[in-house]
Amino acid sequence: MDNYSQMLAFIWATEHGNFSAAARANGLTPSAISKLITRLEDRLQVRLFQRGTRTLTLTEEGSAYLVSARAVIHAMAEADSLAEAFPGRVSGALRIHTMTTFAKHQILPWLPEFLARYPGLTVDVQVGPQYVDLFDQGLDVAIHSGGLPDSSRIARKIGESAWVTCASPDYLARKGTPAQPQDLLNHDCFNFGFHSAWNTWQFRAGTGDAEAGIVTLPIAPKAVFAQGDLLREMALSGAGIVKLAQFHIGEDIRQGRLVPLLSDFNLPGKEPIYLIYSNRKHLSPRIRVFRDFLEDKLKEHPWE
Template sequence: MDNYSQMLAFIWATEHGNFSAAARSNGLTPSAISKLITRLEDRLQTRLFQRGTRNLTLTEEGAAYLVSAREVVNAMAEADSLAEAFPTRVSGTLRIHTMTTFAKHQILPWLPEFLATYPALSVDIQVGPQYIDQFEQGLDIAIHSGVLPDSSRIARKVGESAWVICASPEYIERCGRPNHPQDLVNHDCFNFSFKSAWNNWEFEIDNHKTLIPVSAKACFAQGDLLRQMALSGAGIVKLAQFHIGADIRKGRLIPLLEEYALDEKEPIYMVYSNRKHLSPRIRVFRDFLETKIAEQPWAI
């Protein structure tokens, strides 16, 4: 630690031009500053200043050492800012990419509390149905479900969610309830408009995983549009549990064909670029997210 104090005294003396001003500015005595710099010169075995009657002048060696000393002090300051014990230092902009439905139903409800906890932090949330690696463009976190592409990124599982076949009570009353997965071919169903495993309607039939070729009456790029179609009584949809769990609990949507449902849940990951140098803003968001998931599980 004495080496660090010596570097600080050297930088202060350089910035103020003499020992007395450097001492006054930092709550020390001129003799204390002088002793620290003398120890530094003795340790380095070189003279860093030409000492005049009133001012100090850097030697060639002193000018070169100043560059390195400032880099060390700046690195120490950055390390201090990463300390988890000082949440008030969490600042800057946290850039997140996630699924629209996850942002709306699982982040927005508690985001005001998070922002109030870290008032110096701002959040930029970008949404899209599929995972895109944008870390080289400044992205901090991606939150997505399913199978992620192989990469050097760090993927931390934050939860899992089943997929649910469902419809509104109005649709079931009007069109009847399908009793077997094959019955879906005679019902109005809706799907995603992009290529995705989410469009595969698979069931457990006679102890075999079976894909039912559902013909979609309409397709949509966002899960919330599928949800609105189902809520309006237009037809049957397949959506994530974290998305429609509240609708099912309140009876707005009714699960269908549960006896044929696969005993599978899709993992949901928080992806970031580097585990070793995790910034405070990423760390506090991760911890907040996992706490909220634990408090409000997605299970219906």
């Protein structure tokens, strides 16, 4: 067990760049991480890191050992998943990372039914606006949209979602409906508060010409927010115009609470949404049943 802890500490220190950050992320002290790695180096009789003042750099031996250590951790996780595969047994903790809005609008409505169907499972839902590879820290599944970095992970497309420029009927009654993209520059708009392609408001330059170019608007938001749900609340309150994902506001549009704008100027194509899991030969039953359950629910309740 100590060898396993040493390997985990080594992988964490590599991912976080120093002992302090690795310790904070995993509920340990820097001295505990340091001791585990020192024992590992003593056992292997090699130096794995060049230790700087604030950062760690892998030695050649450390780089080689990292590949093997990750393979061992993945093999142990696979062994655990095989132990779950006895007939009728789906159990353990399912760890999910996804966007806050996807968790709220596409997972939480069906989660009670899922938990009732698989009473041996517990679920840990972690949220964040952008994809982060946390599989070496015990993550089972990630659900994110847009482009993904190249990696050995499995990315299964479970849907696609347009980005919709919209406002409430109350706001449009007070301020008027924009007829062309440039009109947005004279409206109250809101955006995300972090760097993201989602903050780029692009439209076709014209509606009649299939070869029309693209216009990118220099939106100056009245306020910015860290979460899409806060943008949604601003729009629903009649404060102004937002651009949000269809999976997030599809029900608001169906119910007439929000009105799509400038649809004739929308660019073709939609943003893919992926379910991501580690590249394992044998997929854990808890991941498989969640994947199948979620895909069934998305088919039954499309957000368009």
